[in-house]
Amino acid sequence: AQSVTQLGSHVSVSEGALVLLRCNYSSSVPPYLFWYVQYPNQGLQLLLKYTSAATLVKGINGFEAEFKKSETSFHLTKPSAHMSDAAEYFCAVILSASKIIFGSGTRLSIRP
């Protein structure tokens, strides 16, 4: 079955440190891959998306993700964490109009 795995339900980094949130997918076809961010008590907001145009995708707020087919990964990174980045992040695989699989989410905490 197709799935999305996010390693680490909680990641904590210091302000200014590198952020790395991991996402691996299993899919028999090249997928469309998204990262969503959810701030406390809000809905999900699209952070960035991979649609096969380029393997390195830049999103909002300085985040980027690299699609690596050989590793079936789509990890999210940001060079320097900011306090405002504290949120929950979801990786998702878009397989069709009705088939969207979300990972279980990674909560990012930022230490002052």
Place this chain on the structure above:
Amino acid sequence: NAGVTQTPKFQVLKTGQSMTLQCAQDMNHNSMYWYRQDPGMGLRLIYYSASEGTTDKGEVPNGYNVSRLNKREFSLRLESAAPSQTSVYFCASSTWTALGYNEQFFGPGTRLTVL
């Protein structure tokens, strides 16, 4: 544009009570969705509507019904609430882009507690 709106924001029910969660979008999207979010489980699709007049079951439809009232509105009904339905419910709408993928826009959520 308001995007996707949901009412109510919070609700507490007793077991066996019924209620309807309302969702509306003003982006002229054809497709609309209801998800539930539970800790450590991501989002799970309850029902979706690919277009006005059609609805289909998602991953976890038991205990829910939906109505696509018109292109803008998609409601979710709990006929007899159970504690297992305590969750955060999100409505989303989407459109297929010219590149051939489905980008979803989410509402702010409804936090439902069933006692």
